[in-house]
Amino acid sequence: MITQEKRLGKNPRISILDIQIDVLTRKETVSLVEQYVKTKTPLHLMGVNADKINESSKNGLLKEIVNKCGIINADGASVVLASKWLKQPLPERVAGIDLMQDLVALSEEKKYSIYLLGAKENVVKKTASVLKDKYPNLNIVGLHNGYFGKEQWEDISNILKKVNPDFIFVGITSPTKEYLIEYLQSRNINSVFMGVGGSFDVISGNIPRAPLWMQNFNLEWFFRVLQEPRRLFKRYFLGNNIFIKNIIKEKIKMK
Structure with missing residues (x-):
């Protein structure tokens, strides 16, 4: 529990x-x-x-x-x-x-x-x-x-x-x-x-962090994908699409 x-x-x-x-x-x-x-x-x-x-x-x-x-x-x-x-x-x-x-x-x-x-x-x-x-x-x-x-x-x-x-x-x-x-x-x-x-x-220092300008433009996730495309492509590109789809459904439900 x-x-x-x-x-x-x-x-x-x-x-x-x-x-x-x-x-x-x-x-x-x-x-x-x-x-x-x-x-x-x-x-x-x-x-x-x-x-x-x-x-x-x-x-x-x-x-x-x-x-x-x-x-x-x-x-x-x-x-x-x-x-x-x-x-x-x-x-x-x-x-x-x-x-x-x-x-x-x-x-x-x-x-x-x-x-x-x-x-x-x-x-x-x-x-x-x-x-x-x-x-x-x-x-x-x-x-x-x-x-x-x-x-x-x-x-x-x-x-x-x-x-x-x-x-x-x-x-x-x-x-x-x-x-x-x-x-x-x-x-x-x-x-x-x-x-x-x-x-x-x-x-x-094992993995670099995104430059500050990418952080400021909310692109840190994209920097990570460029570093580890095989591991992170599905999580971010496909995952974000699923998230957006569900948010749209949530918006419709609220209306």
């Missing part, structure tokens, strides 16, 4: 294709997340894009996990554009990698501890090294690669209980990432969990 997380914020929420999304800016999200840290209230900090919404429409368990999260951000330009077209506008895209680095900076400033979980061993170690160079007083209490099976989830849980971090950044593919976080929360690990997708690869 999926337990609804406690919501500390009083911000409104909208619904797009049966997925709840918080009306929050990036700055407002950081401020709200800190309330969870200060009160040691468990939080699955969720970011949704068109692909996550598409997958949730086919996967009831994933949808349930997403909608129970205490904070759900729009991590996709298409989601923000859809919200405006549906007359329930979201203020901005809250990009996961930017939000992660905001929370890392906050952790150095306020002496919160972090744990890095995911990616290949060399990538997660390099990520820790890069973050320590940028934030010398950052307290990284541990790291672990993302290459382990479900039979090792209890071991991971025991490690995290021992170090008790304020933030756990999880760089593992969906929906395994969501299932793992749900399991770890059920083991009474009251941290802020944040799925960060491929952020470790970008921070470590």
Whole structure:
């Protein structure tokens, strides 16, 4: 059974294709997340894009996990554009990698501890090294690669209980990432969990990030497709078409 997380914020929420999304800016999200840290209230900090919404429409368990999260951000330009077209506008895209680095900076400033979980061993170690160079007083209490099976989830849980971090950044593919976080929360690990997708690869320098001008024109997704066309073409081109089709149906239904 999926337990609804406690919501500390009083911000409104909208619904797009049966997925709840918080009306929050990036700055407002950081401020709200800190309330969870200060009160040691468990939080699955969720970011949704068109692909996550598409997958949730086919996967009831994933949808349930997403909608129970205490904070759900729009991590996709298409989601923000859809919200405006549906007359329930979201203020901005809250990009996961930017939000992660905001929370890392906050952790150095306020002496919160972090744990890095995911990616290949060399990538997660390099990520820790890069973050320590940028934030010398950052307290990284541990790291672990993302290459382990479900039979090792209890071991991971025991490690995290021992170090008790304020933030756990999880760089593992969906929906395994969501299932793992749900399991770890059920083991009474009251941290802020944040799925960060491929952020470790970008921070470590393993994969370049789109130039700023592409980010500003909401073309970061296109840059990623150019990097990994075989893996991402179907997700973005076909997936976006499905998302647009469903948004049009939603608009008609509203009328």
